Amino acid sequence: xxxxxxxxxxxxxxxxxxxxxxxxxxxxxxxGQFPDVLSSITPNDFIGAGxxxxxxxxxxxxxxxxxxxxxxxxxxxxxxxxxQIIPMIFYNKKIFxxxxxxxxxxxxxFMTVVRTLGKAGVTPLQMAGAEPxxxxxxxxxxITADVLGENPDWVKDRYxxxxxxxxxxxxAAVSKYRELVTAxxxxxxxxxxxxxxANTQFLAGKSxxxxxxxxxxxxxxxxxxxxxxxxxxxxAGGGAVxxxxxxxxxxxxxxxxDVPKAMDFAKAWSLSRTNLKTLIETDGAFPMLKDVPFDSxxxxxxxxxxxxxxYVTGGARKVSAFGEVNNDDALPAGLVDQFNAMAxxxxxxxxxxxxLAAFDAAWDKAAN
Amino acid sequence: MPSRTxxxxxxxxxxxxxxIAVALYAMFLLFPLFQSLFWSFTDxxxxxxxxxxxxxxxxxxxxxxxxxxHSLFFTGIVVVSVTVVANTVGLLLAMLLNxxxxxxxxxxxxxxxxxxxxxxIVAFIWRSILTQNGLLNVLLVKVGLVEEPVAWLGxxxxxxxxxxxxxxxxxxxxxxxxxxxxLQSVPAELYEAARVDxxxxxxxxxxxxxxxxxxxxxxxxxxxxxxxxxxxxxxxVLTSGGPANATQSTAYYLVTAAFxxxxxxxxxxxxxxxxxxxxxxxxxxTHVLRKREADL
Numbered sequence: 001x002x003x004x005x006x007x008x009x010x011x012x013x014x015x016x017x018x019x020x021x022x023x024x025x026x027x028x029x030x031x032g033q034f035p036d037v038l039s040s041i042t043p044n045d046f047i048g049a050g051x052x053x054x055x056x057x058x059x060x061x062x063x064x065x066x067x068x069x070x071x072x073x074x075x076x077x078x079x080x081x082x083x084q085i086i087p088m089i090f091y092n093k094k095i096f097x098x099x100x101x102x103x104x105x106x107x108x109x110f111m112t113v114v115r116t117l118g119k120a121g122v123t124p125l126q127m128a129g130a131e132p133x134x135x136x137x138x139x140x141x142x143i144t145a146d147v148l149g150e151n152p153d154w155v156k157d158r159y160x161x162x163x164x165x166x167x168x169x170x171x172a173a174v175s176k177y178r179e180l181v182t183a184x185x186x187x188x189x190x191x192x193x194x195x196x197x198a199n200t201q202f203l204a205g206k207s208x209x210x211x212x213x214x215x216x217x218x219x220x221x222x223x224x225x226x227x228x229x230x231x232x233x234x235x236a237g238g239g240a241v242x243x244x245x246x247x248x249x250x251x252x253x254x255x256x257x258d259v260p261k262a263m264d265f266a267k268a269w270s271l272s273r274t275n276l277k278t279l280i281e282t283d284g285a286f287p288m289l290k291d292v293p294f295d296s297x298x299x300x301x302x303x304x305x306x307x308x309x310x311y312v313t314g315g316a317r318k319v320s321a322f323g324e325v326n327n328d329d330a331l332p333a334g335l336v337d338q339f340n341a342m343a344x345x346x347x348x349x350x351x352x353x354x355x356l357a358a359f360d361a362a363w364d365k366a367a368n
Numbered sequence: 369m370p371s372r373t374x375x376x377x378x379x380x381x382x383x384x385x386x387x388i389a390v391a392l393y394a395m396f397l398l399f400p401l402f403q404s405l406f407w408s409f410t411d412x413x414x415x416x417x418x419x420x421x422x423x424x425x426x427x428x429x430x431x432x433x434x435x436x437x438h439s440l441f442f443t444g445i446v447v448v449s450v451t452v453v454a455n456t457v458g459l460l461l462a463m464l465l466n467x468x469x470x471x472x473x474x475x476x477x478x479x480x481x482x483x484x485x486x487x488x489i490v491a492f493i494w495r496s497i498l499t500q501n502g503l504l505n506v507l508l509v510k511v512g513l514v515e516e517p518v519a520w521l522g523x524x525x526x527x528x529x530x531x532x533x534x535x536x537x538x539x540x541x542x543x544x545x546x547x548x549x550x551l552q553s554v555p556a557e558l559y560e561a562a563r564v565d566x567x568x569x570x571x572x573x574x575x576x577x578x579x580x581x582x583x584x585x586x587x588x589x590x591x592x593x594x595x596x597x598x599x600x601x602x603x604x605v606l607t608s609g610g611p612a613n614a615t616q617s618t619a620y621y622l623v624t625a626a627f628x629x630x631x632x633x634x635x636x637x638x639x640x641x642x643x644x645x646x647x648x649x650x651x652x653x654t655h656v657l658r659k660r661e662a663d664l
Contacts, residue, residue: 023627030414030632045630049415130499130521132610191611192522193500201501334629345612348523366629 036256037266039249043070043077044330046251052077053254053263063271065288069246070326078248078326079270082285083312086245086321087137087211088230090304095122095208103231107176110234111183117208118184125180126207128198129191129347132340137211138186139177139343140322141233141243146173148319148329149241155320155329159367165356172236174352181347191347217284217305225302232311242311243321247285249275273297280305286312332366401643408636415630426637435613436638439621446532446599446617447649451592453536458543458588459581465544466551476548483541491605494534495521498606524614527607531615534602539595543588550584551577579661586657590650597646618642 022041028034034051046052054075060067069080091103096113099120104110117124128134147169148154157163164170180186187193193201199219202210210216211233220228235241250266252259269275271289273296279285280299286309287297294309301309312318320329323336331339342355349355408426412419430436465476482490497503498520505517520530554577562572600619603609609616609624616624618638626635 026414026627026630030626046415049413049417051415130607130610132608135611187500189500189517189519189522192498192517192519194495197499197501334624334631337624337628341610341613344610347611349612 034253034255036253036258036262038251038253041251042330042333043251043326044072045333047072047075047077051254053252053256053259055079055252055263055267059267063290065290066246068327069288070248072326072328072330077251079250079267080246080288081248081270082246082276082279082287084214084245084247084283084285084321084324085232085308085311086213086243086324087141087233088214088243088308088311089141089233090202090210090212090216090228090230092202092205092208092227093229094227095205103229105234106238107234107236111179113209114180114183114185123187123201123207124209125185126193126198126202126210126212127186127190128193128195128212129186129344130194132337132344134195134198134212135191135347136323136340136343137213138180139174139346140324140339141211142173142176143170144243144319144322145233145235145241146176146237148243148322149235149239149317150237152319155322155331158363165360165363166353170356171352174346174356177343177346178350178352182350186347191344214284214286214308217302217308218282220302220304222300222302225304228304230304230308232316240311240316242316242318243324244312244318245321245324246288246327248326284308332363335363335366338362404636404639407633408640410633411631412633412636413630414627414632419633422633426634427641429634430637430641435616435621436618438613439616439618442528442615443597443599443618445528446535447593447596449532450535450539450596451589453532454539454543454592455585455588457536457540459547459585461540461544462547462551463577466548476544479544480541482538483545487538487601488605490538491534491602494530494537494602495606498530521607522611524611527611527615531602531606534606535596535599538602539592542595543592546584546588546591547581550581554580582657582661586654586661589657590653593649593653594646597642597649 022045025035025038025041026045029046029049029051038052043052054077057067060076060079064080066080066083068074068076069083070076070078095101095117096103099116099122101113101116102109104113114124125138127138150169151157151163154163158165187207198210199216201207203220203224205227214230232240232242249270252262252266256262273292276285276287276289277297277299280287280297280301284305287294320327322329323331323339338359342359346352346355407419409421409423410419411422411425461479465472465479495502499505500517500519500522502520504520505514508514509517519526521527558576558580559572562576567575598619599617600623603615603617603620607615609620619642622635622638622642625631625638
């Protein structure tokens with residue numbers, strides 16, 4: 001952070017001003033101190049107020065493999081420099097081998113794995129349920145696989161009002177989450193487990209599978225990486241559906257005292273191979289720079305990374321990870337928090353239709 | 369240096385300083401307060417410079433907002449339980465520690481530590497105790513009191529209970545100090561006179577201690593009420609308002625409405641309701657306790 005501020009001040013000659021969370025950026029804006037360059041924000045919240053400067057089309061086309069990965073109504077406010085898969089299922093190969101289990105490719109196979117592990121006294125699925133965002137991953141994974149896997153424009157259709165959360169396909173996907181809970185897929189006390197403890201438990205072999213963002217790869221110690229693998233949640237329609245999230249780094253304030261200089265800095269920062277190398281090694285990020293061979297980053301990666309990266313470079317169907325994207329499929333402001341709370345609620349509440357009806361009502365209120 | 373003397377020969381004394389204090393008070397408290405009141409009648413967003421007047425819409429919306437109503441209910445539970453527990457335990461501890469030897473002074477200092485620590489730090493400490501593999505569960509499982517770890521933060525009931533315990537732990541420290549100070553101001557002669565009159569322990573407590581510490585009790589109860597009504601930091605660290613918004617206090621919901629939902633005007637109306645509620649509760653509690661002081 002200190003290095004970033006120094007680099008920024010040196011590069012553009014402006015007062016260093018970086019914001020690293022959406023909430024903090026909003027607090028700064030509310031107090032008249034909106035920063036020149038921002039990171040880790042949700043652009044959808046800010047563009048309505050004309051606060052962000054879009055990147056120019058030519059630059060995006062020239063440098064990125066998916067120039068529209070973060071596009072909102074045709075304009076990009078975050079350079080699509082890297083990607084994540086949210087969630088993917090990490091699994092412990094030793095536990096699978098000990099119970100003669102194969103990587104499941106259908107929902108029935110997946111449930112068989114869950115039940116077999118449960119009967120054997122192994123926690124089938126790890127969940128960091130004390131963190132609302134992490135508690136939502138199994139649910140968002142199911143909606144992505146079964147609903148967006150069938151109709152990648154589902155979120156846009158929801159904005160248009162042509163589909164609803166109470167539709168049969170969403171109810172079926174969410175019911176699978178309840179099926180997992182009632183089958184003993186998660187520890188009964190999973191909602192009391194925080195992120196650090198969940199990681200520790202999974203990496204120590206105390207649970208067999210873990211639906212988590214691909215950044216978990218960066219936390220797997222290289223020495224033990226051979227014990228872990230990844231797969232995608234089996235979809236209702238069959239075939240692999242990749243819950244894809246195009247990430248990125250810096251957004252630029254349209255209200256900056258010197259927009260061109262701030263933009264120059266943001267572009268240079270986004271294309272920095274050193275930055276991306278760090279993101280690859282520590283955050284499990286998948287680079288999305290055009291014509292830049294992976295080896296040229298000089299990043300040291302584990303076999304888990306290589307296995308996961310194949311979902312990005314291969315032919316698997318990529319759709320927006322529900323609730324996790326910064327493009328036209330982003331949810332209305334405040335809805336991600338409500339979705340996360342609903343996921344926690346559904347851990348103990350079997351009223352799937354009632355919860356989804358309430359979420360429909362919340363959507364209509366937030367989107368209008 | 370001689371003070372400036374106006375016409376009539378009277379010195380200004382400390383009046384200029386007092387006016388500066390009043391000006392600062394107006395600038396840093398009254399102005400934001402009235403600004404917030406004004407915003408509560410608008411649809412202001414933290415992202416937009418302009419906003420429209422919406423009349424009482426934010427206030428009427430509050431009463432059909434389940435999340436807000438639940439946050440009030442949750443806050444009420446915490447306020448009542450923490451105030452009762454903190455003051456009862458605080459008074460008991462103060463009576464136990466009401467000695468002037470070095471040992472007791474050390475113990476009083478130790479008990480006051482939670483009040484000195486930031487709420488965020490206290491919450492982080494308790495988080496490591498209450499989490500699934502935390503100290504408490506390890507202990508309970510080891511001694512065989514439970515077979516499986518208890519989800520202290522993982523169910524709505526237990527998470528609410530845990531929040532009440534943590535906030536009580538912090539507030540007990542404050543109550544103990546207030547009650548200790550009050551007890552130390554009770555003249556020993558009163559106890560001796562009561563003893564001569566044949567009063568036992570409970571008689572002395574009822575007829576000497578309680579009346580004499582009544583002003584301290586008023587301070588402790590009212591400050592406990594105010595502190596818990598605006599509870600935010602412990603919630604943010606311990607549960608983030610979860611699971612499923614079960615432990616979302618009104619102050620926590622206010623911040624979410626303002627900076628996650630982008631409803632600054634709506635959040636301002638929550639702030640106004642919270643302000644009025646705090647004022648009413650504090651005034652009522654002070655009124656009742658003062659009346660009790662006079663009766664005693």
